[in-house]
Amino acid sequence: MSYKKKLALLLVALVATLGLSACGGSDSGEDTVSGTFEVLPAAPAGYDNLSGEAKLTRADGGTTTTIDLSGLEPDTEYMAHLHTGGCDGAEPGGPHFKFNPSGSEEPPNEIHLSFKSNGDGSDKAEASSDKEVPLGEAGSVVLHLADGHEQMAALFVHGGEDHGDDQAGDDHGDQSHHGDESQQGEAEPDQEQSDKIACAELEGASAEAAVPTIEVRNGEPVGGIQELEFSAGEEIRFKVEGDEAEEIHVHGYDLMKDIPAGGGSVEFAFPAEIEGIFEAELEGQGVQIAELRVNP
Amino acid sequence: MSWLPLAHALAARQDLPVPAWLFAWGASIVLIVSFFALAAAWRKPRFERQHWRALGAGFSRAAVSMPVQAVCGLVGVTLLGVAVYAGLRGTEAPDRNFALTFFFVTTWLGFPFFSALLGDIFRPFNPWRAFGRVAGGAFRLVAGQRPAHLAYPERLGRWPAAVGLLAVVWLEIVYGSSGGVAVGLDPHAAGVAALVYSGYTLAMMALFGVETWCERGEVFSVYFGMFSRLGAFGVEDGRLGRRRMLSASTSWATIPGSAAVVIASIATTSFDGAQEGAFKGAIESVFESLADAGLGLNTALRLTDTIFIALCFAGVALVYLLGVRGMRTVQGAPSLAKLRDGFAHTLIPIALAYLVAHYFSLFVFQEQAQFGYLLSDPLGTATTDLFGTANSGIDFTLLSANAIWYVQVGALVFGHVLGLVLAHDRAVAYWSDYRQAARSQYWMLAVMVAFTCFGLYLLSVSNG
Numbered sequence: 001m002s003y004k005k006k007l008a009l010l011l012v013a014l015v016a017t018l019g020l021s022a023c024g025g026s027d028s029g030e031d032t033v034s035g036t037f038e039v040l041p042a043a044p045a046g047y048d049n050l051s052g053e054a055k056l057t058r059a060d061g062g063t064t065t066t067i068d069l070s071g072l073e074p075d076t077e078y079m080a081h082l083h084t085g086g087c088d089g090a091e092p093g094g095p096h097f098k099f100n101p102s103g104s105e106e107p108p109n110e111i112h113l114s115f116k117s118n119g120d121g122s123d124k125a126e127a128s129s130d131k132e133v134p135l136g137e138a139g140s141v142v143l144h145l146a147d148g149h150e151q152m153a154a155l156f157v158h159g160g161e162d163h164g165d166d167q168a169g170d171d172h173g174d175q176s177h178h179g180d181e182s183q184q185g186e187a188e189p190d191q192e193q194s195d196k197i198a199c200a201e202l203e204g205a206s207a208e209a210a211v212p213t214i215e216v217r218n219g220e221p222v223g224g225i226q227e228l229e230f231s232a233g234e235e236i237r238f239k240v241e242g243d244e245a246e247e248i249h250v251h252g253y254d255l256m257k258d259i260p261a262g263g264g265s266v267e268f269a270f271p272a273e274i275e276g277i278f279e280a281e282l283e284g285q286g287v288q289i290a291e292l293r294v295n296p
Numbered sequence: 297m298s299w300l301p302l303a304h305a306l307a308a309r310q311d312l313p314v315p316a317w318l319f320a321w322g323a324s325i326v327l328i329v330s331f332f333a334l335a336a337a338w339r340k341p342r343f344e345r346q347h348w349r350a351l352g353a354g355f356s357r358a359a360v361s362m363p364v365q366a367v368c369g370l371v372g373v374t375l376l377g378v379a380v381y382a383g384l385r386g387t388e389a390p391d392r393n394f395a396l397t398f399f400f401v402t403t404w405l406g407f408p409f410f411s412a413l414l415g416d417i418f419r420p421f422n423p424w425r426a427f428g429r430v431a432g433g434a435f436r437l438v439a440g441q442r443p444a445h446l447a448y449p450e451r452l453g454r455w456p457a458a459v460g461l462l463a464v465v466w467l468e469i470v471y472g473s474s475g476g477v478a479v480g481l482d483p484h485a486a487g488v489a490a491l492v493y494s495g496y497t498l499a500m501m502a503l504f505g506v507e508t509w510c511e512r513g514e515v516f517s518v519y520f521g522m523f524s525r526l527g528a529f530g531v532e533d534g535r536l537g538r539r540r541m542l543s544a545s546t547s548w549a550t551i552p553g554s555a556a557v558v559i560a561s562i563a564t565t566s567f568d569g570a571q572e573g574a575f576k577g578a579i580e581s582v583f584e585s586l587a588d589a590g591l592g593l594n595t596a597l598r599l600t601d602t603i604f605i606a607l608c609f610a611g612v613a614l615v616y617l618l619g620v621r622g623m624r625t626v627q628g629a630p631s632l633a634k635l636r637d638g639f640a641h642t643l644i645p646i647a648l649a650y651l652v653a654h655y656f657s658l659f660v661f662q663e664q665a666q667f668g669y670l671l672s673d674p675l676g677t678a679t680t681d682l683f684g685t686a687n688s689g690i691d692f693t694l695l696s697a698n699a700i701w702y703v704q705v706g707a708l709v710f711g712h713v714l715g716l717v718l719a720h721d722r723a724v725a726y727w728s729d730y731r732q733a734a735r736s737q738y739w740m741l742a743v744m745v746a747f748t749c750f751g752l753y754l755l756s757v758s759n760g
Contacts, residue, residue: 232697251308252692275697276657277310286479295312296697 032057033138035200037069040092043197044145046073054141054200056082056133063129065111067141067200070122077146078197080125082111085139087199093142099131114146134234143198211267214290216242216259219282221289229293230272236292240280241265249283250292252276256283306391306401306480308690311657311755312697313573314704319756322705326712326748330741333716334734341725343546343718346539348532356535360420369426376423376490382674383487391665392676393483399490400468400481401662405655407520412648415529415536418520419510424497425517428506431498445505453512453552456500458560460515462605465564469571470601473594511551518557522548523648525641526714542718545641555640559616561647562747563608566754569654571604573757579604615746616643622739623723628732638726639740642718646747649711653704653755657695664690704755712748716741 034055039047052069067080085094096110103109108129115125215222230236240248242259248266249256252274257266272294280290314322350356358364375398383395390396407418419425435443467489472481481489501509510517524530525545528538549555571579579600586596620635629635668688672681680686719740720733727733 254308254689274309274692276312276692278308293312294697 033202037198037200063133066126072117072121079146080113087201092199213239226290237269247283252278314755343543346543348539350535350537359536368420372421372423383483386675394674395483408523411524416524428501448504455553456513457518458556549640558643563612565650567608569754619739619743623736626736645711645714649707652707
């Protein structure tokens with residue numbers, strides 16, 4: 001074989017390599033949850049025409065949160081936070097989402113979107129984070145008046161409570177103090193019922209929906225062996241519902257939990273520390289009910 | 297029963313399939329390496345001679361001296377005894393019983409890995425060889441003459457070892473089934489099997505002589521010895537020495553049936569890797585039709601798996617023999633039989649790469665059990681704690697998925713390169729004309745690319 005021929009073959013091989021690797025490169029995962037803003041019953045007046053969307057996208061290890069709103073007051077400062085809970089209930093949104101639960105209440109540990117609306121009362125805002133929000137923990141995005149929120153914080157300090165406490169305390173104060181004041185009269189512009197205007201529940205992301213459940217009937221998993229996939233570092237969470245007493249064993253992680261006599265359910269929640277494929281089985285009968293995959 | 301749950305009795309954790317991008321890189325590197333191999337420059341064989349040299353004068357003799365061999369033999373016999381006793385008397389929980397991990401991980405995987413690095417380390421520890429030699433010595437003492445042996449039928453060669461290798465793997469992953477589900481061999485059956493094999497081996501040694509049988513029929517000696525040929529350490533004239541890496545493999549396949557041994561190794565590893573991935577659907581459908589035909593579930597499952605192991609063997613053999621037949625068409629080629637035996641050793645690195653790729657992580661994790669709780673509590677009954685490690689566990693975070701993937705793909709690519717090196721070297725030894733030798737290697741190149749890419753493919757198929 002001549003030198004030129006060899007060179008040509010080598011080039012062919014190189015081109016093949018680049019082609020093949022390009023194919024492989026496009027395989028990055030991206031998932032999005034989104035929700036529509038609903039005006040809260042306790043919202044201040046003037047937001048009947050508010051509409052908009054919140055979207056949370058996870059890609060390449062980061063998270064982008066975007067909101068797109070119209071029907072706001074023109075030229076007004078607003079603030080939106082990512083919360084862990086859903087929109088229903090006494091506390092719309094529940095506590096703020098935090099990457100590190102015991103960490104700071106400010107970005108980057110929380111996701112805040114601060115913006116000033118345009119002259120026509122519409123606006124878009126975006127916040128990027130270089131960490132992935134676990135999907136089960138992104139519950140909703142709640143929109144506040146920026147003023148109101150700061151005022152509430154100030155109120156707290158005066159109230160003598162430890163402001164360094166968690167966000168739930170903040171929300172609690174929000175209701176008790178503010179609720180009282182609102183009864184004094186609507187004329188005072190600063191004293192709305194609540195500074196929370198609207199809430200967008202992120203679909204499929206509420207903690208409740210994110211916990212997969214394996215049903216076991218007559219010693220067999222309903223619908224065959226369930227396949228659950230996780231990424232390393234995430235929390236592995238799943239429930240097993242059984243109709244009789246059984247010991248559930250997660251291999252590799254070597255965790256056991258008992259379903260009581262007469263049936264019931266157990267919930268597993270543990271960090272995904274070991275990569276690989278693991279079985280969960282009914283220990284007594286040696287029947288596999290789930291396959292856990294922990295990807296790096 | 298509509299599915300065949302995986303049931304590796306020992307492994308609490310399985311490898312994730314190699315991701316598509318790494319598969320692509322691995323395959324690409326194999327192609328590039330192969331194109332370079334076409335341009336390989338050396339025209340005189342380099343590995344046909346071993347260039348053996350003794351290690352330091354005193355050490356080279358001491359390392360293989362009688363007392364050392366006696367101690368090693370005693371260790372081998374003792375460990376076999378412990379494993380058999382644990383199998384027969386210990387717990388039936390496969391992962392808590394010394395026997396299964398010792399037989400199928402520590403020994404069956406450990407010796408191939410370490411023999412390739414350190415030489416034929418199984419030989420001194422071989423419990424049957426040690427027992428046989430003592431028996432032979434006792435016979436000489438009593439009878440006053442050397443025991444008379446039958447002449448070993450040369451044509452039989454290493455076929456008994458090849459068949460035995462298939463039988464060991466069959467016992468390990470096919471025999472143990474219950475209710476139509478492969479549950480793995482139970483410790484008691486492993487203990488019984490070890491006793492049966494011991495009886496058979498000692499009888500054969502008595503018939504044909506210890507060394508003759510170890511060289512040809514004793515499955516473990518032949519199998520582990522095959523891998524030891526790749527490495528740089530070997531014994532000659534009662535002295536331990538260094539030789540050129542890979543060189544000892546070139547004289548390995550001179551005994552008939554050797555090709556069958558290395559083919560059986562590649563085939564059985566392929567089967568184990570494919571049974572829950574690439575072949576899963578096919579295995580299920582054959583199993584279902586056999587079960588529908590009225591066979592019992594266990595019989596149907598065993599028969600199905602047996603058929604697929606046989607198919608793997610036939611497939612690997614076919615690819616190799618096609619390559620051999622192709623080389624025969626090149627001008628100046630030696631006879632078909634000479635080519636067939638003459639290139640068998642080029643598959644040894646591929647066989648080792650397959651083992652590393654499929655079992656490396658299992659070995660790393662399971663050896664923690666072996667040298668932890670299994671050593672302290674061999675029976676698994678929590679009655680002993682010999683070394684204070686009875687409550688130790690396995691640290692599964694020791695290897696990340698990425699580390700395992702790189703080792704797997706790296707092993708296959710490296711094995712591929714070594715296979716090509718050996719094949720090229722053998723070709724320039726067989727063909728007097730260099731250009732014809734290079735032409736003949738298109739065929740072996742195709743064989744190697746086929747095996748390596750099949751190996752990569754097996755790793756990349758999801759075993760879900």
